[in-house]
Amino acid sequence: MAGIAASALLLVALDFDGTLSPLEDEPMDARMLPAARAAIDALVAAPRTIVAFVSGRSLVDLRVIAEHDDYSQVLLAGSHGAEFWIPGQGVVAHGEDQGDVRLRDMLRTHAEEATAHLDGVWIEPKTFGFGVHTRRAEPSAAHEANRLVDAIIAEEAPHWRRRTGHNIVEYAFRHEGKDSAIAELRERTDASAVLFAGDDVTDEDALRSLREGDLGVHVGTGPTAATLSVPDIEALARLLSVIAAERSARRQ
Known part of the structure; x- marks a missing residue:
């Protein structure tokens, strides 16, 4: 030091x-x-x-x-x-490509719709993607939220970067x-x-x-x-x- x-x-x-x-x-x-x-x-x-x-x-x-x-x-x-x-x-x-921005907005909506039934799960808008917050969710709900959104990204944006943190998984089109x-x-x-x-x-x-x-x-x-x-x-x-x-x- x-x-x-x-x-x-x-x-x-x-x-x-x-x-x-x-x-x-x-x-x-x-x-x-x-x-x-x-x-x-x-x-x-x-x-x-x-x-x-x-x-x-x-x-x-x-x-x-x-x-x-x-x-x-x-x-x-x-x-x-x-x-x-x-x-x-x-x-x-x-800079960001407008196609990336449109895809971001669409996938964020898909993630919100897919997890709406899971208590304590929140989708956080981010400039280059979104985050799936599960701090307030039961472990089973957190697991299901991450499974559902992982499937969405794998299907629609497999090139996006995935990061894990404390009770959050982040997805972004920037790397x-x-x-x-x-x-x-x-x-x-x-x-x-x-x-x-x-x-x-x-x-x-x-x-x-x-x-x-x-x-x-x-x-x-x-x-x-x-x-x-x-x-x-x-x-x-x-x-x-x-x-x-x-x-x-x-x-x-």
């Missing part, structure tokens, strides 16, 4: 749900814990330090839950790196991942080192993509490609606060 704290230009890239905010039954209720917000504010204020949130959420939803406004210095990578928000530029989106998001953020910022932290299966792509001199942090338990694991959001906030303090001390 000492090397990260001393790096010439540090990019701190962080997943949001489960990493800075507790997972919520209603996804749009997610907000950063106070300790996490304080750590982010300290990092933003630290010299030669850039902060980014990297999420599977669509950019518009990520801005809401992160309480992110046009004056923020925090970079955003939404939709697993298919959409960006950059200070001074605003939204930077990679960017958090690894490509980190690569683009690294290039945009010219960072000399990257700290990436996440808690979910989709974060492992980014963790595996890190280079020598970077630091990967896993929030929670279980197997991971991360160099370091912390038990929860509060522990991550303490780690980030220490790094912010060390980088600020170097300005003294």
